Amino acid sequence: MIHRLVFENLKHRPVRTLLSVIAIGVEVTLILTLVGVSRGVLSDMAARSKGTGADILIRPPDSAGFTFSLTMNEKVVDKVRTQPHVTMATGTFVKYIDSFNSITGIHLDEFNAMSGGLKVKKGRMFQAPDEIVVDDVYAQQHHLKPGSTTDLAHTWTVSGIVEEGKLSRTFGDITALQQLFEARGLVSTIYVKLDDPANTAAVKDELQKVLPTYKIDSIEDFVSLFSVNSVPYIEAFTRVVIGIAVLIGFLVVCLSMYTAVLERTREIGILKALGASPFYIVGILMRETVLLAITGTVVGILMTYGTRALMATFAASMPQEIVPDWYLRVAGIALAGSIVGALYPGLRAARQDAIEALAYD
């Protein structure tokens, strides 16, 4: 019976119910989108690193996390090539433009040999020093086509669009980039291909002896760095966003239930006259809150598919993953925020004087 009352109460004010559900949905979708984008971007970076076809990756001694500096002499590449089991080694040059954009200089022949080749979908490969190719994701996001120009710390002409999935989204000739950015003879990373991936651990140990201060990782170890746990600021940022989301849910539910309690003052008086205990009355509001939170969570999860579509359209370089393993967690977060939000209105309803409530118009 109490469930019917709860359901009918929510149905009685459809706009308020709908707004509450949407607000909780936004709270849920905010969290799921942030987590999904964090994971999506990192997974994408990991997949593109694997797309190089390399088994081992060498970075300069001052590299941190999974970033690259520009302090490695290109002669190191020749040294690496002389090691047993090394079939290929190629240096790349990464120039960071800003937090979201970089341009990667490659030796095209070497890179193609190692990765299986950049597949040109439109236009042609770069030839002149101020030409670059971009992948299809980057091209879509920045509305580029062969012949377009783009400004990445220099005005480049896009000579072609390549298939995504190999190392970077923007490629230019390494020598041209080294000259342009005054880093002649320097590389950011060396990718190493072995005769047999089974030799990775042994070759890595040998390379570490030859290049003791350098950061040398198997590609598998390197891509394992692309997790949310390895990026402290993402975890902190996620916590902040969860806090804000919970606050939104709390405020909306608190306001919604507070107005419901005010509006139902007489009804609360009726229930008290019928012998309803404070616990019974709080129970009604809590059930309504739980129902709002559950519905809001479902709506929020569905909205996440919408945000993924929006991200794919407007920020394709930041792919969003759907994160089902977060559904229960986010439901708990939404539920907790909502229940805390309903506490004050619930206590106010429970403490309502029956006679005053019955006299309320």
Added chain:
Amino acid sequence: MTEIEVQNLTKTYRVGEVEVHALRGVNLKIERGEFVAIVGPSGSGKSTLFHILGGLTPPTSGTVLLDGRDLIKMSEADRTRLRKTTVGFVFQKYNLLPTLTGADNIEIARDIAGTKKNGPDPQFEEILKLLGIASRLKHKPRALSGGEQQRIAIARALVNHPALLLADEPTGNLDTENSNAVLSILQGLNKRLGQTILMITHDPEAAAYADRTVTMRDGRVV
């Protein structure tokens, strides 16, 4: 057998810094199965007596024995239990829950009292027959006339078989025809089922349906 025994009952409210002596030593006895009307002008203390007997507010002093229990010694939780099991209310404004149907309004009183329907309840079936509302139970209050709403309110008040039915101006919002119908129902419940009823009213014609009339003035029975 005495259902209600009130002795030297006082009730003092505090409104801001002013003390209001709503009841100033009420003495009253109501026998089981009696239908008593309480009449009196506004401010005479009728409603306060109604609220105390219904366990909606505690008395200040005196003795109020209801079904053998003294209300003055009751805690808030005890009074809540009293409202669940011993007293049924009928109000002037019907006070049905607007979001529920007539049947659900009755059912929620059962739910609150924890007396879920287990099999037939012949006495309540007879009450429903007497009230003549069987065909209107599926409707929500907004689709019911005042008379129908009040009859459902009476059914709700009686569903848990309370020792005492308290009616506060039950015909105050009804036209003459519906007033007479509701009063006849109350009288029928009293005569046929022996329901003890205490009714507050301004209307002498309504009071005439009761077995006995008690007049109050200035917080006392006169």
